[in-house]
Amino acid sequence: MQASTDTAGEAGGAIAIPLLAWYDRHARRLPWRASPGEPAPDPYRVWLSEVMLQQTTTAAVAPYFARFVDRWPTVGDLAAADEAEVMAAWAGLGYYSRARNLIACARAVASSGGFPDTEEGLRRLPGIGEYTSAAIAAIAFGQRAVVIDANVERVVSRLFAIDEALPAARKAIRVAADEITPADRSGDFAQAMMDLGATICTPRGPRCLLCPLRQKCLAFALDRAEDFPVRAPKRTVPQRRGLAFWLVREGAVWLVRRPAKGMLGGMRALPDDGWSAGADGSGTAPQGGNWKPGGIVRHGFTHFGLELQLMLCEDGVCASLDDEGGEWWPLDRLDEAGLPTLFAKAARLALEAGTDGRE
DNA sequence: GACCCGTGGGA
DNA sequence: TTCCCAAGGGT
Known part of the structure; x- marks a missing residue:
């Protein structure tokens, strides 16, 4: 042929x-x-x-x-x-x-x-x-x-x-x-x-x-x-819990840059309690803030599920977060921050709750 | 080879 | 709702 x-x-x-x-x-x-x-x-x-x-x-x-x-x-x-x-x-x-x-x-x-x-x-x-x-x-x-x-x-x-x-x-x-x-x-x-x-x-x-x-x-x-x-049969994915912190002041939210390697590496993010480090987070909020619960975000990753408790602080005062480095990001330009989906969900939840830091 | 690493759409 | 899994690469 x-x-x-x-x-x-x-x-x-x-x-x-x-x-x-x-x-x-x-x-x-x-x-x-x-x-x-x-x-x-x-x-x-x-x-x-x-x-x-x-x-x-x-x-x-x-x-x-x-x-x-x-x-x-x-x-x-x-x-x-x-x-x-x-x-x-x-x-x-x-x-x-x-x-x-x-x-x-x-x-x-x-x-x-x-x-x-x-x-x-x-x-x-x-x-x-x-x-x-x-x-x-x-x-x-x-x-x-x-x-x-x-x-x-x-x-x-x-x-x-x-x-x-x-x-x-x-x-x-x-x-x-x-x-x-x-x-x-x-x-x-x-x-x-x-x-x-x-x-x-x-x-x-x-x-x-x-x-x-x-x-x-x-x-x-x-x-x-x-x-x-x-x-091959696939293994069951574990479930983890963690906290994320929504700290707002004068129409801006405190965002951090995640480490270059590991989960969501190199991306802007909300501060968290360490849930991504291979286990549940510490479950404790940063010192020096007036934190209250703000709802739960459930998110599925490839190898574990996450139940993320959102914590809110509306007066913009939390010295221990300020110390770690980050940036105040204007809420009216939040879509430009490039948040991974997990944190975009958390942000949506916080904004629906009306915590825009202007009240 | 095993494990880590996101997300969304379809069934 | 839940499960499956996709034009894989790095370690």
């Missing part, structure tokens, strides 16, 4: 050919993608979107991507940006180490004159791992790369009915993914696999009757598509 020269290992592109044909008709239109027939988007946009998309849905990323490329159109602009502004612009998107690595990566790329065009070169940059380096090499630079994300893991484990459980199955998945990845259009192939996983080969209720690969799919032949991938 003519197309056999386009593939690496897999006989005749039996997967790639129908998948790419499907992609040519059904590719999702996404802000970071080139329109059909256009050249590949520039590496900056590919990199930015791929970092934002790490463990994050396309719907959540779209508005953030638009704001970032509008405000920082090139990697040089982002490299020159104020760190606090970038962190604030990332607020709400989660996994804040990505934002810290984004800045570091932009500066490294800008100072070296541009993005590396190989997987190996990309892989050395902060925040770019195995998946992202392969994705950028394939999508932005047209190189053959084996791109494996959660979608590809699911599609491949179904195509080949891989019985081994994740994460041990990743070795077999990589071998299989390598075999079906074509030399040409491997960037389109990767995006096609991801689109298929997002729209057809979904975790639950896969739409096999619409799938261009169903005739090649062992799991479909077994009528067991939903049984793959096999996952």
Whole structure:
């Protein structure tokens, strides 16, 4: 078959050919993608979107991507940006180490004159791992790369009915993914696999009757598509308690900057009683303040749940907090502070309670 | 390999 | 409501 020269290992592109044909008709239109027939988007946009998309849905990323490329159109602009502004612009998107690595990566790329065009070169940059380096090499630079994300893991484990459980199955998945990845259009192939996983080969209720690969799919032949991938049982998440402090004075609230590493690292925040340090908080309010309870915020993190008791102090007097460093942030510009969702919830609760410090 | 690290949407 | 889980990387 003519197309056999386009593939690496897999006989005749039996997967790639129908998948790419499907992609040519059904590719999702996404802000970071080139329109059909256009050249590949520039590496900056590919990199930015791929970092934002790490463990994050396309719907959540779209508005953030638009704001970032509008405000920082090139990697040089982002490299020159104020760190606090970038962190604030990332607020709400989660996994804040990505934002810290984004800045570091932009500066490294800008100072070296541009993005590396190989997987190996990309892989050395902060925040770019195995998946992202392969994705950028394939999508932005047209190189053959084996791109494996959660979608590809699911599609491949179904195509080949891989019985081994994740994460041990990743070795077999990589071998299989390598075999079906074509030399040409491997960037389109990767995006096609991801689109298929997002729209057809979904975790639950896969739409096999619409799938261009169903005739090649062992799991479909077994009528067991939903049984793959096999996952290890997950542990139960513990529940923690903590306090957060809403200290207001003359229409401003006292905000702190969290340490660069750990939970919500590098983000602006309300002061707390230490709940993020791996256990419940101390449960005690800072000395020198007239504190009263102001409601409870419940928030789920990846590996624990949090019941956050909000404490209010309306007279703006709390010497022990003042001593620790922070800033009075105007309440009428609170949306610009870039609070992570947990503290944005707490702030909303406090403001609904009418504690604006003006009374 | 295990664990840490956010958030929101769908079922 | 509750559970699942997503275009993963760093340590």
